[in-house]
Amino acid sequence: MTDWLKFSDRDEAVYILRQRLNPKALRKTVDRDIERIVVTSERIRGLYRSSLADNELPEFLVDLHGVDLLQNKKLRIELIKTLDDTQISSLATWGDDSPKRTRVAMIEQIASRRWHPGKHWARHFATIFGLPKVYAGVIGNPGGPPYEDVEPYIPLPVLHDYQAELVTKLHQLLSAVEGKNRALLSLPTGAGKTRTAVEALLSWWGIQENTNPYILWIAQSDELCEQAIEAFREVWIDCGGKGSRKILRLYRCWGDYNALPETYGDGVVVASIQKLYEMLSTDDGSEHLSNFADDVCAIIVDEAHHAVASSYTAVMETFGITFGRSPATPIPLIGLSATPYRSTDREENFRLARRFYNQLLIPSLLREEPIRLLRERKILSQVEHYILETGCHFELNDAEEQRYRQIGQLPDSFLRKVGADPERNNLLLKAILNLPTDWPILFFGCSVEHASAFAILLRRAQRTAAVITGTTRRATRRHLIDEFRAGRIQVLCNYGVLTTGFDAPKIRAVVIARPTTSVVLYEQMIGRGMRGPLNGGTDVCTVIDLADNISRFEGQMAYTRMLDAWH
Numbered sequence: 001m002t003d004w005l006k007f008s009d010r011d012e013a014v015y016i017l018r019q020r021l022n023p024k025a026l027r028k029t030v031d032r033d034i035e036r037i038v039v040t041s042e043r044i045r046g047l048y049r050s051s052l053a054d055n056e057l058p059e060f061l062v063d064l065h066g067v068d069l070l071q072n073k074k075l076r077i078e079l080i081k082t083l084d085d086t087q088i089s090s091l092a093t094w095g096d097d098s099p100k101r102t103r104v105a106m107i108e109q110i111a112s113r114r115w116h117p118g119k120h121w122a123r124h125f126a127t128i129f130g131l132p133k134v135y136a137g138v139i140g141n142p143g144g145p146p147y148e149d150v151e152p153y154i155p156l157p158v159l160h161d162y163q164a165e166l167v168t169k170l171h172q173l174l175s176a177v178e179g180k181n182r183a184l185l186s187l188p189t190g191a192g193k194t195r196t197a198v199e200a201l202l203s204w205w206g207i208q209e210n211t212n213p214y215i216l217w218i219a220q221s222d223e224l225c226e227q228a229i230e231a232f233r234e235v236w237i238d239c240g241g242k243g244s245r246k247i248l249r250l251y252r253c254w255g256d257y258n259a260l261p262e263t264y265g266d267g268v269v270v271a272s273i274q275k276l277y278e279m280l281s282t283d284d285g286s287e288h289l290s291n292f293a294d295d296v297c298a299i300i301v302d303e304a305h306h307a308v309a310s311s312y313t314a315v316m317e318t319f320g321i322t323f324g325r326s327p328a329t330p331i332p333l334i335g336l337s338a339t340p341y342r343s344t345d346r347e348e349n350f351r352l353a354r355r356f357y358n359q360l361l362i363p364s365l366l367r368e369e370p371i372r373l374l375r376e377r378k379i380l381s382q383v384e385h386y387i388l389e390t391g392c393h394f395e396l397n398d399a400e401e402q403r404y405r406q407i408g409q410l411p412d413s414f415l416r417k418v419g420a421d422p423e424r425n426n427l428l429l430k431a432i433l434n435l436p437t438d439w440p441i442l443f444f445g446c447s448v449e450h451a452s453a454f455a456i457l458l459r460r461a462q463r464t465a466a467v468i469t470g471t472t473r474r475a476t477r478r479h480l481i482d483e484f485r486a487g488r489i490q491v492l493c494n495y496g497v498l499t500t501g502f503d504a505p506k507i508r509a510v511v512i513a514r515p516t517t518s519v520v521l522y523e524q525m526i527g528r529g530m531r532g533p534l535n536g537g538t539d540v541c542t543v544i545d546l547a548d549n550i551s552r553f554e555g556q557m558a559y560t561r562m563l564d565a566w567h
Helices: 007-020 023-027 032-045 054-071 073-081 085-092 103-112 120-128 161-174 193-205 222-239 273-279 283-293 310-318 346-355 370-376 398-407 412-419 422-433 448-460 474-485 519-527
Strands: 147-150 182-186 214-219 248-253 267-272 296-301 333-337 382-395 441-444 465-468 491-494 509-512 540-551
Touching: 007 054, 023 054, 023 073, 032 054, 032 422, 032 448, 054 073, 054 120, 054 448, 054 474, 073 103, 085 103, 085 120, 161 182, 161 193, 161 333, 182 193, 182 346, 193 222, 193 296, 193 333, 214 222, 214 273, 222 248, 222 267, 267 273, 273 283, 273 310, 283 310, 382 412, 382 422, 398 412, 412 448, 422 448, 422 509, 422 540, 441 448, 448 465, 448 491, 465 474, 474 491, 509 519
Parallel strands: 182 333, 214 267, 214 296, 248 267, 296 333, 382 540, 441 491, 441 509, 465 491, 509 540
Antiparallel strands: 147 248
16 A cells, blocks of 8 residues: 545545444444544534534544554444345355354354454455445555565765764774773764664674674664664665675564574664563573573663663663673663653662763764754754643642652643643644644644544544554554655654654654653654754754643643753
8 A cells, every 4th residue: 555545535435434324333433532522622613512413423433543444343343234134144254254143143253353454354345345445454564574684785975073973982882891881872863873873883893703793772662673674774785794794684573573583693683672571571582582692792772761671671681781889791782862861850860871881972073052053054953932822721630649749740641631621622723724734743642532533633624644552553553654754644643652763854843732741751752853954854843832731730841941942
């Protein structure tokens, strides 16, 4: 599938649902929480009601689920009920299945058949009801094989001077003695820290004769892992192999991938911390990881401000890396982060620094004001920052206030309350609709329901919009991100999944609809739009924050602590 949902596909699906299903059947499949946010937010159009009109339900379902429309089992059941007995019997025997005895049992049998989006049964089911083929869904695992061989080929742009400086520092660290071979490298988001680290690693690794053969790159999310694979591929194609190493083998070890080297060789393993930690929970996985550890020459931790978590401690110990009063580091450990601090908690920040021997690698060429200098050089974009005063009043209840004091973050229950406020959503919707229609916009919602509702609201206003949440299928997520990069989706709404590992250089606006006290999270969100023209991005990025009145809250919103950075 190469194209995003066309309005003609949408209209056809809406028409078919309207013809086949009555309002009672449609309401069985509707998410009431999302419906409530949509209807209360549409007061911008003068519509005062508590639920969608019957004739709007087909449109709501199509806009909510997009290409995954038919993955909704409840909807499949209601559609199957509209078929006659002969058609149901035919579907029940599809693929040599034996049909159940009663009509009700056959309907359940058909609806419960394993659903593989984009494959034969899904396409057949969509065709039976006359739906466009796009609603069969996106075939899973489009991300490539578990490993691949990469040969030198196409040149990359030359490193910036500050990147070259850091490459030299990394070479020194990679060859340093134990006790000096840990550091945290920091560059602002969009300044090229991944490219810098990969260049340093491969140029060092390519000339080593007596070192262990594998590099291990650990990341926090699927997107970050795939981004690392792409960076290694591009740099190796650009630089070529050294000596006998003409081919670089890249191993994927995250999500559904389980590729760790089984035999002696060399290459780069990119793994998620979740996958490595999961391996430690079984005897076979732990043994496999221990055997692999003997062949690793360097470990890189992306988004290293997470590295004080217990999962990292357990994984590092498998590789002989320990922390505490007598730390051991038989192999180099390098952290990467645009935000080299974990929180506003000083002790947490000290713990993070100690994990990397208190060595922070930053380029002297950028001095004390890296963001300002990078903007002047057009490596980072200029920022137009707007604060929308909502005039809305929210109050933390007793449990929420206690939770905030414990974790230093606004709790999810409070964020859902903020995201459900109709006046706030009206203001927010107006602000987005006032932005030019050709701007790629990234939207960070207060909750899954809030992000989903805004994708629907924007589609109903004739904007191309999609939503990605933690429950979005991996293949669908990759497809939507690719469509956003290609300009076929204008607004990409999300909750909690696109703060890291998401690279779309031409983002023109970032809308931060969720209040946050975390400077780390805030910098990650706004960082998605910070790439400047020299790095393939834009001259200017617009950042929109919302200012609310919150009672029983003694903290400070992250954007207020960042105001100096905008000027």
